[in-house]
Amino acid sequence: MKNRVREERGLRELSQAELAAGLGVSRQTVIAIESGRYSPSLPLAFRIARFFAVPVDMMFDPEEEVAQ
Amino acid sequence: MNRSTRARLRAPLVVWIAGTIVAGAVAIGHTWADALIAEVVTVVLGGAYYLLSASHSDIGDIYAHREDERQHVVAMKARSVACVVMIAAAFVSAVYAVAANKNYWQADVIASLGGLSYFLTLLFSGARDGEPGPSSEGMMAARRPGERVSESEDSTSG
Numbered sequence: 001m002k003n004r005v006r007e008e009r010g011l012r013e014l015s016q017a018e019l020a021a022g023l024g025v026s027r028q029t030v031i032a033i034e035s036g037r038y039s040p041s042l043p044l045a046f047r048i049a050r051f052f053a054v055p056v057d058m059m060f061d062p063e064e065e066v067a068q
Numbered sequence: 069m070n071r072s073t074r075a076r077l078r079a080p081l082v083v084w085i086a087g088t089i090v091a092g093a094v095a096i097g098h099t100w101a102d103a104l105i106a107e108v109v110t111v112v113l114g115g116a117y118y119l120l121s122a123s124h125s126d127i128g129d130i131y132a133h134r135e136d137e138r139q140h141v142v143a144m145k146a147r148s149v150a151c152v153v154m155i156a157a158a159f160v161s162a163v164y165a166v167a168a169n170k171n172y173w174q175a176d177v178i179a180s181l182g183g184l185s186y187f188l189t190l191l192f193s194g195a196r197d198g199e200p201g202p203s204s205e206g207m208m209a210a211r212r213p214g215e216r217v218s219e220s221e222d223s224t225s226g
Contacts, residue, residue, distance in 0.1 A: 025136040028126055038138050 002061045006034040010051040024052055075133040076121040080114035087113065155182040 009019050012015040016034075025044070032038035033048075042046065049056035092112025095103035121132035129135045130143045158178035165172030 025122070026126070026139060027131055028129075029136050029138040032138055034134050044137060 002036060002040045002063075003033065004054070004059050005019075005030070005048060008059070009034075012052070016023060019051075023047055072132070072134070075120060076131075078133060079131045080118045083114040083117055087111075134160060137149060152185075155179055158182065173185055 010017070014022075016027050016030045020030045023030070023044070023051075029038065033040055035061075043061055046056055049059045052059065088107065091106040091110060093102045094106045117131055121178050126139050126142055127137075129139050130146075135143060155178070158175045162172045162175035162179060164170075165175060
């Protein structure tokens with residue numbers, strides 16, 4: 001599932017570790033989400049969207065696969 | 069002792085307790101020297117688990133019981149693979165023991181327990197997951213034909 005986590009994090013000049021701490025997950029999980037290797041659960045997806053103050057359907061696009 | 073240290077000690081404690089039980093069995097059935105070796109191996113292995121749980125990697129987080137949802141899935145996959153490997157090993161052992169006309173009940177018990185626990189997990193987890201919530205059919209029945217979906221209801225539908 002394609003997502004805008006990397007872009008939104010870049011806009012806010014946050015490190016992966018800072019984002020992970022803000023979301024209460026590990027840095028490895030942030031890396032896995034950004035690279036599209038892991039699709040977060042609904043609660044985590046909403047937490048990410050709230051963290052960046054972006055609607056969840058703008059943050060995640062289920063139609064598009066991430067190019068590996 | 070804080071919460072994180074206690075959580076980190078859980079995996080080593082399991083290793084130490086299980087290893088000590090094995091060492092006790094070795095002491096009863098074999099020699100004290102063999103039991104001592106088993107206990108030393110257990111202590112070293114438990115210490116390795118404790119040190120590993122300090123690292124901020126998937127393995128470290130899982131051993132320290134501070135895993136997030138993805139690491140939880142990773143741990144479940146690892147447990148699943150471990151169980152499949154154990155049951156396959158028990159199956160091979162049982163087949164070998166039967167062919168060699170040896171005692172095969174141990175391997176048979178392990179494979180049977182594995183199969184039974186798999187079946188029971190499917191049965192009970194599946195039953196819980198399948199419990200009906202407020203079904204869309206019921207909601208449709210409660211609504212009069214032609215009635216519009218209210219704004220608040222509509223907003224939850226996506």
